[in-house]
Amino acid sequence: MDAMVRELSYAQAIQEAMAIAMDMDERVFLMGEDIGVYGGAFQVTGDLVERFGADRVMDTPISELGGAGVAVGAALTGMRPIFEFQFSDFATLAMEQIVNQAAKMRFMLGGEVSVPVVMRFPAGSGTGAAAQHSQSLEAWLGHVPGLKVIQPATPYDAKGMLLAAVADPDPVMIFEHKLLYKMKGPVPEGYYTVPIGKADIRREGRDLTIVATSIMVQKALDAAAALEAEGIDVEIVDLRTIRPMDKQTVIDSVKKTSRLMCVYEAVKTLGIGAEVSAMIAESEAFDYLDAPIVRLGGAETPIPYNPELEKATVPQVPDIITAARDLVKGVR
Amino acid sequence: MAAASKAAADSRANLPFVYRQYSAEQLKQVLYKMYLIRRFEEGAEESYTRGLIHGTMHLSIGQEASAMGICMPLGEDDQITSTHRGHGHCIAKGAEVKRMFAEFFGKTTGYCKGRGGSMHIADVGKGNLGANGIVGGGIPIAVGAALSSKMMKTGKVVVSFFGDGANNEGAFHEALNMAAVWKLPVIFVCENNGYGMSTSTARSTAVKNIADRAAAYSMPGVIVNGNIFSEVAEASHKAVERARAGEGPTLIESKTYRHRGHSKSDRNRYRTKEEIEDWMSNRDPITLFENELREFGFIDDKGIEAIRDAVAQEIADGIEFAKASPSPDISEAGNYVYTEQA
CATH class of the missing domain: 3.40.50.970 (Thiamin diphosphate (ThDP)-binding fold, Pyr/PP domains)
Incomplete structure (x- = not known):
């Protein structure tokens, strides 16, 4: 049971x-x-x-x-x-x-x-x-x-x-x-484990792969629900482990959707998005890309106190929606 | 027999601690090991000069009594953490010099299979949890090992060796405080050789004696002449008893001197020739111990000669073993980053 x-x-x-x-x-x-x-x-x-x-x-x-x-x-x-x-x-x-x-x-x-x-x-x-x-x-x-x-x-x-x-x-x-x-x-209830080093596909989709981490997974899911109404079908990969990274799940997803966006809260530069992007650029999935890779990360500032500023420094659902739409529609 | 040993014990009644506490055989073994440390360091230095060892190393020549004295009351199950100047501690805790040389030569037969070298020499089987390249890095780890001992009720005592330089690291203060709060079976041993690299304790440290800092953490602070084996061993003995009784940590400051420079890059511009000469000629720990052993009738010149010869042979054999041992295969450079799992 x-x-x-x-x-x-x-x-x-x-x-x-x-x-x-x-x-x-x-x-x-x-x-x-x-x-x-x-x-x-x-x-x-x-x-x-x-x-x-x-x-x-x-x-x-x-x-x-x-x-x-x-x-x-x-x-x-x-x-x-x-x-x-x-x-x-x-x-x-x-x-x-x-x-x-x-x-x-x-x-x-x-x-x-x-x-x-x-x-x-x-x-x-x-x-x-x-x-x-x-x-x-x-x-x-x-x-x-x-x-x-x-x-x-x-x-x-x-x-x-x-x-x-x-x-x-x-x-x-x-x-x-x-x-x-x-x-x-x-x-x-009770004992179970979820393996370290294995990403999870939270939502299957055809048009775009979003690789998200932590709280950005939920934000990406919310964005995907909104985008579905526009006919944009987003696949969401929850990275779950950043070391050792589950490269294959990301590669397979990008080969399927031909578009990649990385969404993470940490400062954008030199972060997880850079690693995932580079990993895809080095992989066989590169040939499948139909558009440049997009990274949505935190602003290049410390986190401010003011609540409006604080929200503005990390990706929010509307930011993900806009970026995903632009990526799928070829808007640079 | 009993009467004879009682007579022997009586005749020792006024002698320093170790001569009452240990047998002649044990004390000769100490002398052997002090020579083994000295000759190991010299052998390592020579091998470095000849290009057989690369990197750098920090020699403990002049600090042999400190390493041996502290480890004397420890059992094989007791544990130590050591420092960048850790070769002596490793030998004192029971390591084989051939496997230490092999490590320095970067060979697979070394204690760390050639991955650690001088600065990470360890012998986990004998309770040496490792030297450390970070000043003060081993101190909290020793407290953690002592916490394991207390939680698992193993009765193990843990010694954390560190130098005078480490006493100004935050890790030192945080670790001593926690060990005292939790009454852990750990002994903090500051081998104060007067200089953190080139900076003297007078220029770096606000207290006169590092042992004075024990008061801030409500533990005994004991100062010993680190070049007199018996003094060091006696302090260690008391600290071990205190730790085993569940009374908590002790800070021992072992005042000593390193004859060589900090590392292989040292030009020795911060110490005078006279100072170094004084320590080498008048306060050499091996000479001091040898003189006592001779004076108290535990050994004669012939016995000392035999020890020196045996040590020379063990060192020569150790270097040969290291030379003859295989290097790791380059295909194995990525091993041991993570634990291999089925």
């Missing part, structure tokens, strides 16, 4: 995944700032401390570098820590441990060790938190061999990919868009 499927929020789905992981394996524990009785800045850990105790839902001091290092060291020596950054922006304080240590340790030691650490990063803009609490830095970490970097876009994937991350022997960085935390969707 299929597991009971309920409507859960993205945050509840993550919380359920962490509880299942801790129930299944006593080596799994949570670390982070104010994740205990406070419940986490975004209430993702919620009341888990009541169920699992303060030893397994550990509040850390405000020490991102040290805390990340402790998680790396614990993972290296047999534990399975899940480390929550309060905001993904604070990864900047811990880059040493993430980039120099966690990512490289297995390689530097010739395969003698693994570092099964999971790090969770609440990311993105839209909460009025301004420039130091709103960034999308996933491409920074996606540039580092040794890390796996994922961006679940639905409650279902948030749970299944987190459980896949806990089971993974290598460091997995999970970027969770803060505006997704309240998004509801169907989530089965």
